[in-house]
Amino acid sequence: MYTPQKTDFEFISDRDIDVDENFASQGYWKGVATHFLRNRFAVTGLILVSVIIIFAIFAPVVSTYAYDEIVSVTDSSGKEIIAKSLSPQIGGVGEQNFSDRTFIFGTDDMGRDLWTRTWQGARVSLIIAFVAIFIDMLIGTSYGLISGFFGGTVDNVLQRAIEIIGSIPTLVIISILAIFMPKGIGLVIAALLVTEWIGMSKIARAECLKLKEREYVLASRTLGAGSFHIIFKQILPNTIGPIITQVMFSIPVAIFTEAFLSFVGVGIVLPQCSIGSLIEAGFGNITILPYQILPPICVLAILMLGFNLIGDGFREALAPKLEDM
Numbered sequence: 001m002y003t004p005q006k007t008d009f010e011f012i013s014d015r016d017i018d019v020d021e022n023f024a025s026q027g028y029w030k031g032v033a034t035h036f037l038r039n040r041f042a043v044t045g046l047i048l049v050s051v052i053i054i055f056a057i058f059a060p061v062v063s064t065y066a067y068d069e070i071v072s073v074t075d076s077s078g079k080e081i082i083a084k085s086l087s088p089q090i091g092g093v094g095e096q097n098f099s100d101r102t103f104i105f106g107t108d109d110m111g112r113d114l115w116t117r118t119w120q121g122a123r124v125s126l127i128i129a130f131v132a133i134f135i136d137m138l139i140g141t142s143y144g145l146i147s148g149f150f151g152g153t154v155d156n157v158l159q160r161a162i163e164i165i166g167s168i169p170t171l172v173i174i175s176i177l178a179i180f181m182p183k184g185i186g187l188v189i190a191a192l193l194v195t196e197w198i199g200m201s202k203i204a205r206a207e208c209l210k211l212k213e214r215e216y217v218l219a220s221r222t223l224g225a226g227s228f229h230i231i232f233k234q235i236l237p238n239t240i241g242p243i244i245t246q247v248m249f250s251i252p253v254a255i256f257t258e259a260f261l262s263f264v265g266v267g268i269v270l271p272q273c274s275i276g277s278l279i280e281a282g283f284g285n286i287t288i289l290p291y292q293i294l295p296p297i298c299v300l301a302i303l304m305l306g307f308n309l310i311g312d313g314f315r316e317a318l319a320p321k322l323e324d325m
Contacts, residue, residue, distance in 0.1 A: 035317035122303075251307045
């Protein structure tokens, strides 16, 4: 009888093993990241949004002027001159008595630096959008998952409530809120909270209806798990993909809504500023001082384009086509 020897065996770690990288196993989110980074338009959108966010964070901090500072100089006679409606200038080229000052975007009618105000406005608009969408995501996702999971009478009641709220025009809701709330950030966030969570809840409900009869949910029920444990521990993690995509598309809508509210005069009040309030201020001088409206419009357009490209990228990455695999 043959006795095995040590030399008959070879440790697998000592061999060179070729792995087919194209079909190697990888995690779900790693696959999503890979598909997202292969999408040139999505990466372009990410770069655009990142640049705007970086400027919104750091530009007002390192700027020479505060966003609400009225810039002025004193001439030789002791008279104070305010830098009203100066066109863009850098250093030694510019208006008389202000040739040593730098105003990259110029100044507004009150003599405030538009460079600082543009990035401060972008910061305010982004904060409003992110806060509102985050709260909307919590409300809408919970509402939709509960409605879809329980079904029956609960689903009918909750869906009829959505239909009633959704049938009310947004301007009517904003007008009612404006009666009871002062103008400012709080009013804008409240308006976004009332109107923007409905789309999120519909997506969460649709995903819940699709997932609640899956085997792992039935197994959890068999083992005695409670309804809310199943909703938020079993179903919610499997709906993250569509929810993230919806969030990416909802952020530009929230930014545009904030800009619209500030433009019509029920949003941010002076001396605070946002993208919408800057556009509203520049609109009055668009025929004689068009440079005042260009910076906030360009920032708004870049944000809208960037977030929509990111949303498209996430949608394709979370549900890739066969030819993209």
